[in-house]
Amino acid sequence: MPASPADRPGQPRVNAATATIAKANADRANIDRSRVLGHYRTMARIRAFEEAADQALKDGHIKGAVHLSIGQEGVASGVCVNLDRGDFITSNHRGHGHTLAKGADMTAMMAELFARATGYCQGKGGSMHIADFQVGMLGANGVVGAGIPIAVGAAHAMKLAGDRRIVACFFGDGAINRGPFLEGLNWAKVFDLPVLFVCEDNGFAATTRTRAVTAGPGPGARAESLGVPCTPVDGNDVVAVDAVTADLVARVRGGGGPQFLHATTYRLRGHTAADAATYRPAAEVEERWGDDPIRRCRDLLALHGLSAAELDQVRADAVAEAAAAVADGLAAPHPDPSYAWTDVQDVDMAPAGGGR
């Protein structure tokens, strides 16, 4: 497995980004070491899972599309650490990080990518439709923006039931140009629902720079125009995402209505794992590797006394866990063809069950 630049300790890329980051880290005199170490572990697990999936795709073990969130792990980890297990999330096509950070099991996720019967969806969903209702993960979605009304509806049901659980809704900057964004935010504000909207702004909508196709000042302004307060954050700074989210979650849970987190980040890989992303200059990508949220977190922990060996061990554990998930996935049975007819609907009198 090729090591990503994040795993090359001792070779800091000196550029504008790294200089700012080094200062931000140095300014942090006090950190909650175990909490930050938790982020490092979560992000390492997401990275290891996706690198393993990427390799498995190259090896021909995965058939469908895989959208990697490499570079965006800070948002998933920083947000989800503030949610309870019973809280809900909805996700989009780039959902591995959100799902793992919410507490899903890596083995069942990998098995789903491998289209096995032991996968979260028994092989019916794949990467784009992983769900784990046990941990409140209500599903990744193949339709851009579609998770927004679903999140709003889950929150609406919580409010109706007098339940204090909240919903975090992840979507990209591209989704803000679809109708459900406007409708969903308006709805959440009108009914004062417990939703935290999380816009992961990686600058791209597939192969297009989002700002080239987006009028006006962007996501935060749109949210605020609907009365939903927006908090911007550097999505690659997991400590900042965590702190800001803690505050927003407290407000949402306290009945303060919806909040909007605008997290800027960058996807270090192509739109799908198979996309070489030649539409952006190599220098830009190289520069952004210097801002890798995992590396930033590692540097911060090192600054606060964690040894390289300890940090390497976290990474090694994550890689081993992902490798085990791959091995388990490859050994797992394929779904029985009869599964194709299950969970369609109950009300169906057709003798074959499939209702030809």
Added chain:
Amino acid sequence: MTELTYLDAGRTALAEEMRRDGRVWALGEDLGRGGVFGQYRGLVDEFGPARIADTPISEATIMGAAVGAALVGSRPVVEMRFSDFALCAVDELVNQAAKARYMFGGQGRVPLVVRQPIGMWRSSAAQHSQSLEAWYAHIPGLVVVAPATPADNYGLLKSAIRCDDPVVYMEHKDLWPAVGHVPVDAEGGLVPLGHGRLVQAGSDLTIVTWSRMVDVAMAAAALPDVPSIEVIDLRTLWPWDRAMVLDSVARTGRCLVVHEAVQAGGFGGEIAATVGEELFGRLKAPVRRLGAPRIPVAYAPVLEETSRITAAQVADAARRMV
């Protein structure tokens, strides 16, 4: 037995189900004021604005929110005003509601009911007159219901609300004032989904139909010089009562499908093909369909009339088949 209009039968059914099950709630535009046709009149007084929720004009989110709410355990009844407007929420209905249970390997269910009034009504023109039931019957995961009588609007709506699958529930706007006996009974009176109704027995020809066209078929059967017609009201288009239809056509040897929707690509094609596949050797005449021409429904009554299926047309088709 109580005499109720089709409209009040639906309203009574919803109210009873909301009393029975605190998880049931309704959402849509103008529900607090009773809904566009009065189907929700008075309900906000009993259940309050949280359970009879007035929503923004956001069909995609009305439907999408219902999906999310259903996934976490509530039982939403969605009002779309006119079936035509439900087209603004097709992703939420077709890609989300109908797919969630399957895609997620059975981890979640989407027990919602979408009320989509259909049909021609008072010169409503092309965007307020459509009968789009075939679109939804085509989608795996959806149940499609189209009641023709007050009793069925009561009993089928209750069954739809109790159903754990997403149900597209299509009331015909022209039927709102129709009066009939309704066996009002909070626990009984349910009409099971998927079962047709033998409206009238006959020996020469089976007419298979649903919704508003049931009355038209019955009017045709009463005209002079028509053969002996058996009329079947399907009541549910998916799943549809194949057994009842095939049994009837096996006896009469002739099948005419009548629907208000455009004939091309309509659900009549599904029935006709099935009858042809299953009963080819026993048919005394080719299966026929009678549906609207493939033109949008016009505003001027004289133009609108060209889209309407009349009793005279049905009788004429029946006579020519025998």
